[in-house]
Amino acid sequence: MSHEDISASTFRYSAVTFDCPDPAELAHFYGKALGLPVVFSAEDFVLLGQEGAAGLGFNRLADYRRPTWPDPSQEKQAHMEIGVDDLDAAQARLLALGAVKPEFQPDPDRWRVLLDPAGHPFCVSTLV
Incomplete structure (x- = not known):
């Protein structure tokens, strides 16, 4: 076949x-x-x-080994994109659940990069 x-x-x-x-x-x-x-x-x-x-x-x-984003010494390898209606409200909820907000934010008016409890970066955006 x-x-x-x-x-x-x-x-x-x-x-x-x-x-x-x-x-x-x-x-x-x-x-x-x-x-x-x-x-x-x-x-x-x-x-x-x-x-x-x-x-x-x-x-x-x-x-x-936790990703070290944005430092490339331990690459993220993959990340999720999560669509939301309100960036600030979504960020607050995810932080309360245990996410961490890294200092570096490439475009915080369009999307936010957060880290899950194991260190995987993921993005929340109103564009998705």
């Missing part, structure tokens, strides 16, 4: 998984932030999601 014989319906996007030191802690943060329930939980992996929709997973990595 050639790759042309495989239709797009053969594949479906099911989840993105982030490495972290504590899957339960990170799942709690994103579950509260995004309103997603836990659909699977084990000691080293937690999956958030909704029936019929892509999920968000968190995998324990024993030697996890």
Whole structure:
């Protein structure tokens, strides 16, 4: 079978998984932030999601090293973009849930860069 014989319906996007030191802690943060329930939980992996929709997973990595954004010495590798209606209100809620706001903000009037409890940078924006 050639790759042309495989239709797009053969594949479906099911989840993105982030490495972290504590899957339960990170799942709690994103579950509260995004309103997603836990659909699977084990000691080293937690999956958030909704029936019929892509999920968000968190995998324990024993030697996890936090990204050092904006310093490139430990790259972020990936980040999420989260759409919001009000930047200030969203930022306040996410900070209350445990996010951290780094000093460097490339364009704070358009989007805010925050760090989740494991140090992964993510953006909140009214443009998404």
